[in-house]
Amino acid sequence: MALTVLSRGVLIAPFCLALSRFVCYAKESEQQAESAVRIGVIGAGIGGSSCSFYLRQLFGKDAELDVYEAGEIGGRLATVSIGGHVYESGATVIHPKNMYMQRFVRDLGLKHKDRPTTGKKMGFYNGEEFVFIESQWSVVTLAKMFWKYGFDLLKLRKAVGVLIENFSRIYDVHDNGIAYTSVEGILNAMGGREYVNLTKVSLAEVLKEHGYADEFVADMVSIAARVNYGQQTNMSAFAGEVSLAGVQGGLWSVHGGNKQVCSRLLEKSKATLYKSTVSGIKLAKGDKPGYYLIIAEPPDKNGNISAHVAGKYDIIVIATPLHHGKTDLKFKSFPKEITNFPDPFHRTVATYVDGELNFRAFGFDSKEDCPTEILTTRDNKFGINSVAHNYPVDYQKGKTETQKPVWKVFSREPLTDNQLGTLFTSRKETKVVDWLAYPHYDPPDTLSSFELHAGLYYINSVEWAASAMEMVAVGGRNTALLAYNKYHGLNDKIDAKWKPKTEL
Ligand SMILES: Cc1cc2nc3c(=O)[nH]c(=O)nc-3n(C[C@H](O)[C@H](O)[C@H](O)COP(=O)(O)OP(=O)(O)OC[C@H]3O[C@@H](n4cnc5c(N)ncnc54)[C@H](O)[C@@H]3O)c2cc1C
Incomplete structure (x- = not known):
C-alpha cells in the first residue's frame, strides 16, 4: 500500500493520507477488496x-x-522530562497479577523496572497530622498497622485477594475464544451478579455493610481512592476495590517507560x-x-x-x-x-518538581523524618491528593545516574504559585501535566x-x-x-x- 508506514514514529500529513487512500482505493482490485x-x-x-x-x-x-x-x-501511558531524566506522567503502576501486561512485557522483549528498596517512607496525612508513618523495618510497619487498624487490615487484604483471583478468570475465558458484548458480561464472568452490583453502590457503603471501622475507611481506604483515582470513598465499589489493589505490594512498571x-x-x-x-x-x-x-x-486561513x-x-x-x-x-x-x-471524566493534575519539599510545613524538624510518599486521607490546606518521590523510567539498582527522584504531586486543580511555594522550599524546575484522567465514578x-x-x-x-x-x-x-x-x-x-x- 502506497505511502503507508509501520508504527515507528513516522508521521504522515493528513493530506498525504487522503491522497494515498484515494489512490489505493482506486487501484485496489475487486477481488482483494472482497477477500x-x-x-x-x-x-x-x-x-x-x-x-x-x-x-x-x-x-x-x-x-x-x-x-x-x-x-x-501510548495515550495515557506517557512520560515527562524534568531535571534531565524521564518519568512516567500517566499510568504508572501495574499489579503483579495483571497477566496481560505481564505477558506483553515478556513477549515483547521488555522488562520490569528495578524498584528502589531504600530511602522510601510512606505516611498518611489527614491535613493536620500524620495518622500513620511507615517504619524502615517492614515487620514494625505491619505491627504498627495491625495495632492501629486491627483485623480490618487482614479482612481487606483477603477481600482484595479474592477480587484479584476472580479477575483472573477472564484470562481463561479469553484464551478459550469467548467474548462478551457488554461490560456486564465481563464482570459476570469474573464474579457473577455481585460484581455488576459493585458498580451500582459506593465503596463506603459496601465496606460499612461488611463491618469495617469508620477510622479504617477514612484512612486506609481513602488514600487508595485519592491517590489512584483522585476520588473519595463514595466512588463506585468495583473501581474502588481496584484502587485498593493499586496500593498493594509488588507493583511494577516497565523499564524504559510503560508506553513502549x-x-x-x-x-x-x-x-x-x-x-x-x-x-x-x-x-x-x-x-x-x-x-x-x-x-x-484543520480550518484554512478563512476558517473553512x-x-x-x-x-x-x-x-x-x-x-x-x-x-x-x-x-x-x-x-x-x-x-x-x-x-x-x-x-464526565475526572480531572487529575500531575505536577513534577525538581526541588526540596518543605518538610517543616508537614510538622517535621528534619528532612530524614519526613515521609517521601505522603498520601492524604482528605482535602487539606495544600490542595493535594498526594506528594511522593518518583524515580526515572530507566531506574536501575547500582546505577547512581538513574536514581534521581523528583517530587510528583497529584491534585484535583492546578496548584497556584502560592501553594507550590508552601509545599516546596526550592524549585529548580516544575512541569505540569493536566489530565482528564479516568471516569468520575458516581x-x-x-x-x-x-x-x-x-x-x-x-x-x-x-x-x-x-x-x-x-x-x-x-x-x-x-x-x-x-x-x-x-x-x-x-x-x-x-x-x-x-x-x-x-x-x-
Ligand atoms: C494520571 C493518571 C494516572 C494513572 N495511573 C494508572 C496506574 O498507575 N495504573 C494503571 O493501570 N492505570 C492508570 N491510569 C489509567 C490508565 O492510564 C488508563 O486506564 C489507560 O491508559 C486507558 O487507555 P486507553 O487506550 O483506553 O485510552 P488512552 O490512553 O486515552 O488512548 C486513547 C488514544 O486515542 C487517541 N485519540 C483520541 N481521539 C482521537 C481521534 N479522534 N482520532 C485519533 N486518535 C484519537 C488519543 O490521542 C490517545 O492516544 C492512570 C491514568 C492517568 C491519566
Whole structure:
C-alpha cells in the first residue's frame, strides 16, 4: 500500500493520507477488496494497541489493519522530562497479577523496572497530622498497622485477594475464544451478579455493610481512592476495590517507560499507522455495508473546515473515551443516534518538581523524618491528593545516574504559585501535566456495550467498571474476539457461560 508506514514514529500529513487512500482505493482490485477484511482502529493507547495485536492474531496476515492516532502512541501511558531524566506522567503502576501486561512485557522483549528498596517512607496525612508513618523495618510497619487498624487490615487484604483471583478468570475465558458484548458480561464472568452490583453502590457503603471501622475507611481506604483515582470513598465499589489493589505490594512498571508496550504491540500487529485525528464515522450504505472514517482538516486561513474520507472498513474499533471533553466523534447516517456518553471524566493534575519539599510545613524538624510518599486521607490546606518521590523510567539498582527522584504531586486543580511555594522550599524546575484522567465514578455507573452497531466496537466502555492499563487491555482483547466471533458467525463464543474445566 502506497505511502503507508509501520508504527515507528513516522508521521504522515493528513493530506498525504487522503491522497494515498484515494489512490489505493482506486487501484485496489475487486477481488482483494472482497477477500481481506478491512479494520480501522481509532486510538493507539493500550486499548487500541492491544486490540490491534489480538486482531492480527485472530484475522491473520491478510487482514487490512489501519490505526489512527491523533497524538502520541501510548495515550495515557506517557512520560515527562524534568531535571534531565524521564518519568512516567500517566499510568504508572501495574499489579503483579495483571497477566496481560505481564505477558506483553515478556513477549515483547521488555522488562520490569528495578524498584528502589531504600530511602522510601510512606505516611498518611489527614491535613493536620500524620495518622500513620511507615517504619524502615517492614515487620514494625505491619505491627504498627495491625495495632492501629486491627483485623480490618487482614479482612481487606483477603477481600482484595479474592477480587484479584476472580479477575483472573477472564484470562481463561479469553484464551478459550469467548467474548462478551457488554461490560456486564465481563464482570459476570469474573464474579457473577455481585460484581455488576459493585458498580451500582459506593465503596463506603459496601465496606460499612461488611463491618469495617469508620477510622479504617477514612484512612486506609481513602488514600487508595485519592491517590489512584483522585476520588473519595463514595466512588463506585468495583473501581474502588481496584484502587485498593493499586496500593498493594509488588507493583511494577516497565523499564524504559510503560508506553513502549503500546508501540511494540503496534509493531507486532503490523498495522498501518496514520497520525491523524478522526472526526467522524459514517455508515456506508449499499449491498456490503461498512464504515467510512472521516478526517477533518484543520480550518484554512478563512476558517473553512474541509473533511475527507480516510478509508472504508468492514469493522471499526473505537479505542478512546467518547465522553465530554475527550473524543468528540460524529456518527453519521446511523439508523439510531449514537450519542449516549454523558458521564464526565475526572480531572487529575500531575505536577513534577525538581526541588526540596518543605518538610517543616508537614510538622517535621528534619528532612530524614519526613515521609517521601505522603498520601492524604482528605482535602487539606495544600490542595493535594498526594506528594511522593518518583524515580526515572530507566531506574536501575547500582546505577547512581538513574536514581534521581523528583517530587510528583497529584491534585484535583492546578496548584497556584502560592501553594507550590508552601509545599516546596526550592524549585529548580516544575512541569505540569493536566489530565482528564479516568471516569468520575458516581454510582450507579452506566455500563454500556462493546458493540455500538453491527461491526462498530467501543473498547472504553470497560473504563466505567474501572480504569487501569490491565482493565483496558482486557477490553482490547475482548473487543478483538467479539469482532472476530461476530464476523465469522461464531455465536457459541459470544456471551457464553464459562465453566472452567475441573479435574473430575
Ligand atoms: C494520571 C493518571 C494516572 C494513572 N495511573 C494508572 C496506574 O498507575 N495504573 C494503571 O493501570 N492505570 C492508570 N491510569 C489509567 C490508565 O492510564 C488508563 O486506564 C489507560 O491508559 C486507558 O487507555 P486507553 O487506550 O483506553 O485510552 P488512552 O490512553 O486515552 O488512548 C486513547 C488514544 O486515542 C487517541 N485519540 C483520541 N481521539 C482521537 C481521534 N479522534 N482520532 C485519533 N486518535 C484519537 C488519543 O490521542 C490517545 O492516544 C492512570 C491514568 C492517568 C491519566
